[in-house]
Amino acid sequence: MLRVRCPVTACERELLRVERAWRCAQGHSFDVARSGYVNLLRPNDRRSAEPGDSRAAVEARFRLENLGVGAAQAEALTRFVAEHRPSGSAPVLDVGAGTGMQLERLREALAGEACAVDLSTRACDLGARKRPALRWIVANADRVLPFFDASFGLILSSAGPKHPSELRRLLADDGRLVLVVSGADDLVELRTAVQSTGALQDRVPATLQRFDPWFTCAAHETVRTRMRLGPSELLDLLASTYRGARASERGRALALGAMDVTFSAELLLLAPRAVAPSPRV
Numbered sequence: 001m002l003r004v005r006c007p008v009t010a011c012e013r014e015l016l017r018v019e020r021a022w023r024c025a026q027g028h029s030f031d032v033a034r035s036g037y038v039n040l041l042r043p044n045d046r047r048s049a050e051p052g053d054s055r056a057a058v059e060a061r062f063r064l065e066n067l068g069v070g071a072a073q074a075e076a077l078t079r080f081v082a083e084h085r086p087s088g089s090a091p092v093l094d095v096g097a098g099t100g101m102q103l104e105r106l107r108e109a110l111a112g113e114a115c116a117v118d119l120s121t122r123a124c125d126l127g128a129r130k131r132p133a134l135r136w137i138v139a140n141a142d143r144v145l146p147f148f149d150a151s152f153g154l155i156l157s158s159a160g161p162k163h164p165s166e167l168r169r170l171l172a173d174d175g176r177l178v179l180v181v182s183g184a185d186d187l188v189e190l191r192t193a194v195q196s197t198g199a200l201q202d203r204v205p206a207t208l209q210r211f212d213p214w215f216t217c218a219a220h221e222t223v224r225t226r227m228r229l230g231p232s233e234l235l236d237l238l239a240s241t242y243r244g245a246r247a248s249e250r251g252r253a254l255a256l257g258a259m260d261v262t263f264s265a266e267l268l269l270l271a272p273r274a275v276a277p278s279p280r281v
């Protein structure tokens with residue numbers, strides 16, 4: 001059973017569900033929203049009134065998912081994890097869960113408890129409505145996450161860089177961390193069309209280097225799919241991918257017809273090092 005830690009600084013007692021709220025023994029209380037998520041963001045965790053991805057970006061991502069975007073990658077990821085991590089019933093965490101599709105597939109395959117963290121309240125609200133089997137928590141994965149040490153058997157991170165030391169703290173010693181990194185040719189057609197730059201950048205070496213003090217790479221696989229998307233879908237893709245796409249880019253995207261788009265991702269399965277340096281967050 002996953003135990004949630006009070007996010008109030010220097011409190012860090014266990015939060016227990018009492019009716020429509022989570023409370024600790026010190027009296028800190030966090031209401032459960034009608035859709036089922038709980039917001040554990042502290043005031044110093046947020047830099048803006050609406051932290052995380054914008055509402056427009058979140059909603060675009062859910063629309064794309066309904067068209068099947070991301071399904072092939074979620075399937076490949078589930079197979080990749082099952083192949084390298086066939087057992088283990090410890091809870092699964094997704095830091096930056098987005099729509100929760102990947103985590104839900106993993107939960108179905110691994111049959112464990114699954115916790116979806118996202119910085120966006122809107123993402124957690126829509127996610128909790130669509131996927132009530134996941135436990136949705138608004139929290140900042142770039143800071144200290146509201147869980148006790150070694151709580152998870154598997155952690156998934158596909159939404160940009162995170163603190164390796166914090167992920168190591170949360171992972172059981174025999175657990176695994178799965179990173180999903182954008183492939184060099186991910187969305188290259190769209191990038192070329194709207195930004196006039198199709199630069200190919202391999203992010204794997206730098207990622208592995210960042211995680212190296214805490215983790216070693218146990219498996220690596222590339223997933224690549226192509227999908228034909230129409231103009232409104234390309235706009236959604238732009239909105240969901242590039243935070244605050246510039247007006248000129250939107251204008252160029254509007255002028256596009258249907259286009260074949262490459263989706264590519266590098267799946268990295270990391271094992272924690274035996275002796276971890278003490279976390280510094």
Ligand SMILES: [Zn+2]
Nearest residue numbers: 006011024028
């Ligand atoms: Zn507390």
